[in-house]
Amino acid sequence: MIGGGIAGVSAAYHLVEAHPGADVLLLEAEPVLAHHTTGRSAAILLENLSTVPNRILTRASVDFLYDTPEDLVDAPLLSPRTVMTVCSEEQSDEMDELLAEGRLLLSPTVELTVDEAMGYFPPLRRELIHRAALEPDCADVDVGALHQAYVRGFRRAGGQIATSARMDAATPDGDGWSLDTTDGNVGADVIVNAAGAWGDIVAASAGVEPIGLQPCRRTAFMVDSPGCDTTGWAFAAEIGHNWYVKHDGEQMLCSLGDETPSEPCDAKPEELDVALAIERINEATTLGIRSVNSAWAGLRTFTPDRSLAIGPDPDEPSFVWCVGQGGCGIQTSRGAGLLLADLALGGEPSTIFGGADVSGLLPGRFRTHG
Ligand SMILES: Cc1cc2nc3c(=O)[nH]c(=O)nc-3n(C[C@H](O)[C@H](O)[C@H](O)COP(=O)(O)OP(=O)(O)OC[C@H]3O[C@@H](n4cnc5c(N)ncnc54)[C@H](O)[C@@H]3O)c2cc1C
Known part of the structure; x- marks a missing residue:
């Protein structure tokens, strides 16, 4: 092996x-x-x-x-988590596809109203959300x-x-x-x-x-949590995978959702990628991220x-x-x-x-x- x-x-x-x-x-x-x-x-x-x-x-x-x-194992591997995907008006067809693909799941994907979406991730900028979908039975994996x-x-x-x-x-x-x-x-x-x-x-x-394997770099980083009670917040993602955020204890895990072709290597985060992710997340939410606690990158390898x-x-x-x-x-x-x-x-x-x-x-x- x-x-x-x-x-x-x-x-x-x-x-x-x-x-x-x-x-x-x-x-x-x-x-x-x-x-x-x-x-x-x-x-x-x-x-x-x-x-x-x-x-x-x-x-x-x-x-x-x-x-x-x-x-x-010494303890359960999974903790419950909801995942919410949001889209703009131009991305409405992609939302239809996501909902269609999720319809056959044991726990089907459901469409949310914008009000409901705000409840699942309050920092979202309401005016930028056209539609939202919730995957109710996801989990964090240890x-x-x-x-x-x-x-x-x-x-x-x-x-x-x-x-x-x-x-x-x-x-x-x-x-x-x-x-x-x-x-x-x-x-x-x-x-x-x-x-x-x-x-x-x-x-x-x-x-x-x-x-013909292609490794692709993806960047992630941790920032401070906004300081309010984040219980029940969903993992929030933009449907085009331009960013995602999930609260993680006292911190929030953020990603650019990037997919940059790379040679096989010990991948490192690029400062520009982290800056771009912060810009996108600050545009889409009121999180007001200013500093990063830690950052990393990994290679997702595709056939x-x-x-x-x-x-x-x-x-x-x-x-x-x-x-x-x-x-x-x-x-x-x-x-x-x-x-x-x-x-x-x-x-x-x-x-x-x-x-x-x-x-x-x-x-x-x-x-x-x-
Ligand atoms: C930011 C990010 C977020 C992700 N989020 C998720 C998620 O939420 N859910 C999910 O399911 N997946 C997620 N993934 C994907 C997941 O992490 C990968 O699909 C998975 O870890 C790949 O595992 P692997 O064992 O194939 O590769 P690796 O963990 O890279 O292991 C390959 C190993 O092979 C070893 N190796 C290479 N060449 C040799 C050699 N010649 N001799 C001996 N050893 C060798 C390497 O040293 C390495 O340890 C994410 C990935 C990234 C980067």
Whole structure:
């Protein structure tokens, strides 16, 4: 297993659960796990998000996130949260689409009046809101605890983790692979690529054709809360993803909602992006943000059609993909790990997917040749 973010630890846990006795070693390049995108998310579970194939994975994850096996966690992973999306008159068609997509959810998206919207996020500038929609049953995810839950389950089943161990190359060796890592040479029957932004680099270093992953930077930062009671406030977002804000204890988490193409790297926030986010949020609300307590950036990595790629490579089946988590890798992690464990050794999707068509998640869709 290459990569110790949420994708890698979930895949590793589900592999040892589905295949007891499998000898799984997780290699992480950094000295600690979850240093990159996983440690930098907005930590929201929002069902009305992303592509149809990705929604299959979110749906397969929800029960586990709400009702996580007690031996994996010390406390519940989710806390209730509402998410509200607002739009201007020009964006009304996008609002119709959002409402249509949310109609089929177990807890459907509802349209709010502007008065109701003001109740859910009082700092909004009323005159700028044309329409609003509420996702009533979302949640904040304790991402650190979720990551740790997978690690705990994996280690308990005998899984091994090596940190400061970057895979630099892999060459076919008999029926399996010989891996060169910064921690020495390792043999493996199967490689699972959960390297996030580095997914295509890992593939190329094993002689496997890349699938066209694009890492995109997203900026986030914390500011002081406005000093009033924020209980019951929604996570508020502009429908075009030009900004979002969520209260978080004594602070507010803000984002520009940016999606700037980047090379794989340890992403850092650009001052200009933070300034632009503040300008947009101050235009849309009365929060009057003047200073920032902390800022960070992370890479959300997309496949060409923005759905994850999970399963054996069509040309090299002992190289298995688990990449393209984009902006929903936390909330899809359980479903992605389960599907990976089902498919990695040549099996079929298990019943938890309810016969859903998972073809839009298989890596073969990106291969146009023969
Ligand atoms: C600002 C922001 C907000 C977000 N909000 C949400 C949200 O609300 N909800 C949600 O579900 N998702 C959200 N996301 C997306 C989510 O964080 C990602 O989809 C997810 O963390 C990706 O996990 P990963 O394991 O694929 O990648 P990473 O966490 O980046 O892990 C990949 C790991 O692979 C390792 N690696 C790379 N190459 C090698 C190698 N050669 N050898 C060994 N190890 C290697 C890296 O060091 C890294 O640790 C957000 C992201 C950002 C940036």
